[in-house]
Structures are given as structure tokens and as C-alpha cells.
Amino acid sequence: MGLLDRCKELFKTSNLYEVLGINKEATEAEIRRSYYKVSLKVHPDRAPEDPLATEKFQVLGKLYAVLSDKEQRVVYDEQGVVDEESDVLSEDRCWEDYWRLLFPKITVQDILEFEKKYKGSDEERQDLIQLYMQHEGDMDAITASALCCSQEDEPRLCSIIQAAIKSGEVKEFPAFTQETDKKKRARRKRADRERQEAEEMQKEMGLGDEDDSLVMMLQQRQKSREQNFNSFLSDLEAKYSKPSGKSQKSKRGKK
Template structure:
């Protein structure tokens, strides 16, 4: 096998340097840095690169913008695909990392069907996928890690916890409190006033909100025909309502990462 440097040199010789891609990145995304375009660090793993590509591509996908922005979104989507193709190829990535230049094989990338490429990377997710994910996730080490992050990130706010732990509902509150209480007892997490002294008024507001959401979701479910495992995840996100959009986006990213081949994830003194 060729030594690394020789392999890179050979790769540069048999590929054409693509003028314009970096300029397109700056014009469309405000930066010539390919990693910045994907919203990741240079040290990003292949899974992190993939997730970054997925998140940005969702934001600029032509199917997700209004007609006035469709042409611009299409160009951004095509550029994004070329960026990811370079960073997901170990040789092309190495060339870019070492020279700051980008190389694309005889430049067929400009005419590639990026929509088809994207859909191939991120397969359609169904309600059944969500059911399967929930079975694996609830009670797992990953859920506990997310719960701890939500608890500390929201400084004990139960509203924050229920909005940031995946696939949870108000019915999980009692279970979450039992876990958090045990952590506090062990000294694993700090104590927060918002957690220890939550008012009855706030609890009632949360229950009313959950009841309203459940009703809206049920109505949306009927409207969208969400009765079987063949329904699109996008429809499910709509059924969750605007107030849960942030959680839905996070949920979509996690599912896409899990079912489209990536993976992974993860005592203090009490204080008030």
C-alpha cells in the first residue's frame, strides 16, 4: 500500500481542484471553512460530521422552504452535499485539512442528485421506528444521562426536564423525581430551589398544558391519519404541536442518527 503522503499526492493528481466551492460556501453560508458550514469542529468524528450535515440540510432542504426561497435553498442544498462528500471521504478530507483546497472527481458533483443522496443517507423514519426507539431508550443509560443533563441544565426545572428528555410525557414525572431524589441523596447532583420547592400552581399549569397537548395531538393524529406504522415521522412532529418543536427536532436528530447507522452518547455538594 502507498504511504499516506504519496496516496494524497496521487489523489490530487487524478482529481480536479474545484474552483468556486469555497466561494459558494462563503456566499451561501457565510464562511469558506467546510467544517463551519456543517456546524462542527475540525476534530469531528464521522458520526458528528454526518449529524452536522443532517441538521444543516434539514434547514436548507428545498422541500422545507416556501416557494420564494426554493431556488436559493436548492443551491445551498447542492453546495452542502458537496461539502459533506468531501469531508466524509478520508482522502479528500485529508487533502482539505492539509492544503485548504477542495478536490472533487472531475466535478460531477455539481450535477449530482443531492436529494436522492440525502434520502439515501437518512432513511424515512416511521412511527414504528419511534416505538422501537422508545423501548430501547426508556430506562437506558442514555436516558439517565439525558435526564441528568436536563436536570442540571434547567437548574431543577421540571418543565425543562420534560421538554428535553426524549419521548417522555408528564406521566414520567413521578419516575424522574424518584431517580433525581436518589441522585440528590447520593450527592451525585446539586439541589435546586426550582426542584425542591416547585409551587402547586406551576404543577397544575404543567398538567393543564399536557392535557391540552394530548388533545391537540389526538386531533392532529386523526387529521394526518397517524394510525399505523407506515406514517411519516414528519407528520408525527406536526402532531406534537408547536410547544414541543424543540424536543421534536432533537428527537428527529437522535432517531436519524440511530436508525441511519451512526450511534453513541453519555457528586457534588448540594446547593440551592
């Protein structure tokens, strides 16, 4: 059975883009990020209750291999077919190894280094503006979704948004410009409570250095805001994962 038929059987659609929840115009980065998030849901280790998890995971690997290969993607986009005999869909490939090559595990040090480069960068600003527009100025949703964001960052983030509004770059949303003091206090109180709980957990476990403190912060964030925490790691892994396709093949061939 070919890839398109397997997609139809396992994901109820033979459209490769629909399986990933994206459209045909998606960028390479968007395809990679969507592949990561969808494949994570059916990873055999994470979805043991799904008897078809392994098959779905393998099919998603093949799907991504096609869409991440420029020549294969052009053929699929123009003709709606997949070259089942291509090296891209090699049957002897270990799709678990392929996935881990693309998405190596994120360590505490990786997060620390990313945070150092990300904060204050143009990338952070662009992401923040996008979140502002997406959530129509709701700072609760913005701060919950922003990468590497803590209560201490809020004044800085607000100033970035205010400057963008003043320059006409983005529209003015009442949820942001007219946010009540009561809502701001509630957000601060919630952040203080999360920080206090993390500190208590840290003391109970006898942790003290910076890396351990970060681990505790992340564990507490996972406990209190699991969806956003997982989204943070997903975005980080997918955004800074190794490129795939022919470039990887050529590198291996040179060894």
C-alpha cells in the same frame, strides 16, 4: 468554483465546520446531526421561497461528504484544502438521493420500536443528565426536550435525576430541588390539556388503534410544541441514520 468558495458565497464562511455550526473537535455523530438540521432548513422542498435552496443543499451534501470521509477530513483539518477531484465530490452524484440514503423517512413503527428500546436504557439516562445540566434543572425545559417523554414519565425521570444528584454525579440546581407545587401543577395541567385536545382530534377523525393514536399524539405535539417535535424527529433521524463514507461504498461494491 471550488467547494470552499461556494461555501463562502452561499453561507458567508469558507470554514466547513462553521457552516454546520460546530467546531473542529466535533464527533462523527455531531457532524451528521448538524448536517441533517442545517440541510433540512434549505431542502428545496421545504424552502421554496429560497431561490438558492437547491445550490445550498448540494453544497452541504459535498461538505458533509468531505467531513464524513476520514482521509478527506484529515487533509482539510491539516491543510485547509479540499480535493475537488476526489470520488467523494463526484459531480454526477445525486445529492438528494445521497441525503435520503443517509436519512430515510421515519415511520410510526420506527418511533414505536425506538421508544420501546430507549425508555429505561442507559442512553436515555445519559441524555436526561445532559438535559438536566443544559437547562440547569428546569423541568419544563427538560420534559419539553426529552425524547419519548410524556407526563406519566416525569416521576421516573425525576428519580433518575435525584439519584444522580445524591451520588454527586451532577450538581444540585434549585430550579429542580426547589420547584414549586404551582409550577408542577401548571405543567400537569398543560399536559392534560394537550392530551385532551389530541383525544378530541382522534375522535373527530375516527381513529382508534395504537398506531393511529400515536400519530394523533405526534400531530398534537407538533401543533403545541412544534420546535421540540421537529427536534425529536431530527435527533431520531440523525442519530439512527445509516453511516456514510467508504463503508457505504464498499457495501455497494460487494453487490
